[in-house]
Amino acid sequence: MSKIIDKFIAGSLSSEQIGFTTHYHKRIMEREINRDYIKNLILNEDYVDFYEDLNQKGDFKIIYPSENSGYQLVVVVTTNSTNLVVKTAYEQKIR
Numbered sequence: 001m002s003k004i005i006d007k008f009i010a011g012s013l014s015s016e017q018i019g020f021t022t023h024y025h026k027r028i029m030e031r032e033i034n035r036d037y038i039k040n041l042i043l044n045e046d047y048v049d050f051y052e053d054l055n056q057k058g059d060f061k062i063i064y065p066s067e068n069s070g071y072q073l074v075v076v077v078t079t080n081s082t083n084l085v086v087k088t089a090y091e092q093k094i095r
Contacts (some may be wrong), residue, residue, distance in 0.1 A: 001040050004079045005060065008042070009050070018042055019085040038075060038089055048072065058086065066091050 007013050018039055031052040041047075041064050049063040049071060059078050066073045078085050 002079045004082065004084050008084055010015070013043060013084060015039065015043060019083045019084050021085060021087050023086050024086050027090070031090060033073075033089050038086060041073070041075065042084070042086075070094055 004013070004017065007017070020035060025035075027033075028038075042062070044066060047062050047064055050060075051061055053059040053061050053076065059076055062075045062077060064073045064075065068091060070093060072094055073089060074092050075085045075089045078087055
């Protein structure tokens with residue numbers, strides 16, 4: 001894994017190391033998910049699950065509890081050498 005993912009796991013990312021794609025910005029308007037809320041989750045909250053997306057090498061899915069009962073919040077990220085970049089976020093019904 002990349003060093004930036006190691007920082008995420010250790011909880012030592014800074015706010016400046018989190019970026020957002022234009023796709024994410026389009027989707028959060030549709031899904032009414034707040035950018036600062038996602039950034040706060042990444043920086044301050046414990047995730048429920050975290051794994052590499054086997055369909056998209058280099059992408060990771062981070063699962064957080066959702067504010068909506070019966071759902072979880074999925075945050076899809078990719079990395080470069082210095083940043084964790086949020087590609088999209090969506091709610092998924094808990095199975």
